Amino acid sequence: MTLTQKLINDGNDAVDEMLQGVLAAHGAHLRQAAPRAIVALHGPRAGKVALVIGGGSGHEPAFLGYVGRGLADAAAIGNVFASPPPQPIIDAALASHGGAGVLFMYGNYAGDVMNFDMAAEMLEMDGIEARTVLTTDDVASSPDRSKRRGVAGNVFIFKAAGAAADLDMTLDEVERIARHANARTYTMGVALSACSLPQTRHPNFDLPPGEMEIGMGIHGEPGIRRAALRPANAVVDEIMDRLLAEMQAARGDRVAVLVNGLGATPLMELYILNARIAERLAAEGLAVHLTLVGAYCTALEMAGASVTLMHLDDTLQLLIDHPCDCAMFRQG
Amino acid sequence: MTLTQKLINDGNDAVDEMLQGVLAAHGAHLRQAAPRAIVALHGPRAGKVALVIGGGSGHEPAFLGYVGRGLADAAAIGNVFASPPPQPIIDAALASHGGAGVLFMYGNYAGDVMNFDMAAEMLEMDGIEARTVLTTDDVASSPDRSKRRGVAGNVFIFKAAGAAADLDMTLDEVERIARHANARTYTMGVALSACSLPQTRHPNFDLPPGEMEIGMGIHGEPGIRRAALRPANAVVDEIMDRLLAEMQAARGDRVAVLVNGLGATPLMELYILNARIAERLAAEGLAVHLTLVGAYCTALEMAGASVTLMHLDDTLQLLIDHPCDCAMFRQG
Amino acid sequence: MLYQTCHLADLFEGFASLMARERDALCRMDGLIGDADHGIAMSQGMAAAHTAVAALGDVTLQDQFNAAAKGFLNAVGASSGPLYATAFLRAGKLAGPRTQMPLADTPQIIAAMAEGIAQRGKAVPGQKTMLDAFAPAAAALGAGSLRADIAAARSAAQAGAAATTDMIATIGRAALLGERSRGHPDPGAASAALLITAFCDQIERLAQSEDTP
Amino acid sequence: MLYQTCHLADLFEGFASLMARERDALCRMDGLIGDADHGIAMSQGMAAAHTAVAALGDVTLQDQFNAAAKGFLNAVGASSGPLYATAFLRAGKLAGPRTQMPLADTPQIIAAMAEGIAQRGKAVPGQKTMLDAFAPAAAALGAGSLRADIAAARSAAQAGAAATTDMIATIGRAALLGERSRGHPDPGAASAALLITAFCDQIERLAQSEDTP
């Protein structure tokens, strides 16, 4: 059996070695509060709500790349595609809380919910209030918004909440803004290849050449359907039709756009997608306030891309523009 | 024959559609002076040496992502893996020169040399002085430094020259610094898969599973040798042995490190490489002043990575730290 | 015949090697309706549980189960982590702070685990999860002798896991697939059936050795 | 018999369709010792040259060559762009500002192109480049009749291109390969041999139609 080509050592060590490399590179931004809890050097402060994010590894720069002043205060790091257990979540919360409460934000997956909930219960025993806002931006994953997965839209949603916290809003306010940001963020993606876990180095699903999976999740979960791979513009059109229908924006409304690569798809392709996305938004009379293009939330070496629209209002626009300084993401 | 899976439209339109998408996303940083000449909105100014970079497409974020205040003033954009013709080079120079001369910087490839030299001749007729500094950082490509290819080290070398120009140094000084930066920058890479041109969507070379190409160029040019794919640490050791032998640094010297993904290799793997790189540098007694990790100079969707070391001195360190604000790269 | 801490330690050692062996098959199964990591979670989790239990000195059955729970959870996270951790905590509560328990009571460990999983996962049978192996096995208990119980639990677990193939997932990662989840077995049920089988086999062996002294 | 602007326009049309046809084969060849794009450069370049020439009104042969040079160069860049652009400019100088030239003089177009390439590329024969098709073809000229010249140039170009297989590249992208460049033909020489052959075939046909009026 052919093993997927990877630059790794023992697959079981991949996550910890990655963290070692991250800390070696980003000692000016990050510190390791516990083996799997990464904290912003300049993020947490007394009286500020602590934003703790987290999830499985393999989505880099998510989640640890979004830890920094103005965005998340800490991240709990799981194994590849696996929620972190409660302990690193607790470690991250304890290392970052400033007496104003903790907000957990992460993608809506059964495993993450169980682990973060366990962590929240344990923190409560220590007198630390931890609230939770799940991200549910993947429109392809369910007709029911509350059941949807959280995918690349995380970047915008975390960004808005992190800015609110950095502006010293209360836990109530930060939570409300996080929910609001999530409710106005819509993502859909396509996969052009599978990815492989470092331990097995075996593609996690079969995708015959010439086909794509529409609505693929960022862990290789099957999406809405298989289809023949079509030209970029047709792919964008299918995605945009769906996102625009969900978003229900009026002419003149503003959006933030994220054209996200899933890991192996190069920038050239993402910008080609953006050319069409910009055309479609212009045709709808929507103003693009900000466009991010790149690998922001990946699935190891999966080929493919997702498009996220955040439907801005004055508050969200302000929060999206608020400066942040993370190891792998800067704004303002 | 299986076609490589790509999110593109007609392969012949890929570069121009990409530019359209870049301009749609980065209108606050970039403008299109001519179809294939991209200029920094806030870069060029009277009395400043204009730094014009360029080369084939398919290396994004190189080259256009490094156009911006404090780095390059303009870039000439070629077809995929093909030097731009003289016209866009001239367009880029004319749109960015500020009366203090133009410095062309690009990787040392026969095609680029011919096209940039033709452009320089034509500019001379218009009374504009254009000098040239070729980058030659790929230690694997030749024992003779002057014959070597320019690869990911471009990022550091351009950065140093762009900072010098932004500090209003003269053309002589900027040129001298550019040569100095190039002479102190060393890169070596490995490829784990081929890439495919958008027009043919056919892998540009055969790499059997389980093998890697050591010393691979960023256009899929064969490297030093084929070898069985080894664990990340062994790959890093081979690269570092070579780079350190070339660099001849003394204990206590400082370096800047770039761990560069070739397109399809995810951040997790790059950080795993960096963990070992940091260990090796520490063992040599070298201080790491800055580490960049990510896809900085790619070869379409090639899998693999390169490591660049810039051997800093006080001047280079200052220039590397000098702020820059490009569409795809920020510093300071 | 008594079920002693050495037996429980053996069980975890067996769980660890079983899950290591089945790792890639379980990952492939998870790849079809999930994220292809269930084999990794189970093998890492059971390896950690085994290591944690093996490291204990003179302890009770409950200590062992608690150590296994903590070891599994911290090594894994994911869905399996909280589910198995809770299952082991419940089993530990059942076994209690003693160094041995009557062999005849051991089948109730399955029932305790099933309850833990149902509670932690907020799941009911029929949703295409590991509970579809645990719940039928638990339900099969109490019919008669230890031997009969064990045999019934084992075949119920296996049948339950097999039956997940025809189910549509309504909870967990696979739930979003809807109709597309049908036709593939649930990996969590498959690993659960393997573990229950191994447990039943152990109890059966111990019961046999009692018969033939 | 005269070589007229309509003939040159035809030639460029032929070059364009020939390179389109050979695109993928040339890319594969370039993949072995270069960057796999030579077929794309040649097909785009010749398509642009053809388009530029076809768009001209009442012009001279030199105008046509100059337009082809500019069209090719601007569409392509790369190594092939400056090399063929210079070759066409030299050919245009040879043909001069006239609407026709004697058929007997046309073989010198090959020589002019060879000079242009050598000068622009700072290359000499034997370095495993397109010059290894052009230079032998040019050297084969002047032996005797037009027909003999054309036949000799064509086979010299083809033999020259074939001979690149055994050469080690010492200039251009492949030069860095050293010994590893041996054993593969040079794509630039291969495309050059195809173009020279097409040109020779055209001249031969025109010469024939002169014989059989």
Ligand SMILES: Nc1ncnc2c1ncn2[C@@H]1O[C@H](COP(=O)(O)OP(=O)(O)O)[C@@H](O)[C@H]1O
């Ligand atoms: N809420 C739940 N209740 C019970 N079992 C569940 C629940 N959610 C998931 N499972 C089980 O967990 C298995 C997946 O485990 P695993 O792959 O380790 O975790 P993840 O889905 O987080 O990758 C599923 O096959 C299913 O049997």
Ligand SMILES: Nc1ncnc2c1ncn2[C@@H]1O[C@H](COP(=O)(O)OP(=O)(O)O)[C@@H](O)[C@H]1O
């Ligand atoms: N200096 C040179 N002089 C003559 N021919 C050259 C020179 N450098 C390269 N070539 C020719 O150009 C060909 C490659 O063309 P092409 O693939 O279009 O350009 P690139 O190498 O820039 O990708 C080579 O096969 C060789 O024949």
Ligand SMILES: [Mg+2]
């Ligand atoms: Mg998982």
Ligand SMILES: [Mg+2]
């Ligand atoms: Mg090329």
Ligand SMILES: [Mg+2]
């Ligand atoms: Mg799973």
Ligand SMILES: [Mg+2]
């Ligand atoms: Mg080429």
